[in-house]
Amino acid sequence: MISIVIGAVFGAVVQGIAMGVSWMGAAGSTDLDLLVSGAILGARYGLISGVCGVLIGACAPGTADQREAASRTAARITTVGVAVSFVMAAFGIAGLDIAKGHPTFWLALPVFCGVGTGMVVGIRDAVAVTKAAADV
Numbered sequence: 001m002i003s004i005v006i007g008a009v010f011g012a013v014v015q016g017i018a019m020g021v022s023w024m025g026a027a028g029s030t031d032l033d034l035l036v037s038g039a040i041l042g043a044r045y046g047l048i049s050g051v052c053g054v055l056i057g058a059c060a061p062g063t064a065d066q067r068e069a070a071s072r073t074a075a076r077i078t079t080v081g082v083a084v085s086f087v088m089a090a091f092g093i094a095g096l097d098i099a100k101g102h103p104t105f106w107l108a109l110p111v112f113c114g115v116g117t118g119m120v121v122g123i124r125d126a127v128a129v130t131k132a133a134a135d136v
Helices: 002-027 032-058 064-093 103-135
Strands: none
Touching (some): 002 032, 002 103, 064 103
């Protein structure tokens, strides 16, 4: 249960950051109202994305070692997703709209980051439970 709360909070934070920055980049503006409104919307939906990610991660098949490797991979992919949000925003603010305002950039990528964050939490929780059960 605690992993669902942690996943929801982390998903909201990560998705809020990614979506706020993405909205600024998609608009090509340094207006902080876009950052704040995008971050608020991203955080609201990030709660759901994080919980979904936890549930997906908790159902991950494989041994504990395979799950740990999957957790590290999910963490790296999520980090790259957030970094791409920042890079795309920098291009957008500079006037080089390389995404052409496509919703994949300002909507799907932040949601992916929120789900990925939840997956990391869910997989790590499942590994901890598996190891604790093996120690008993």
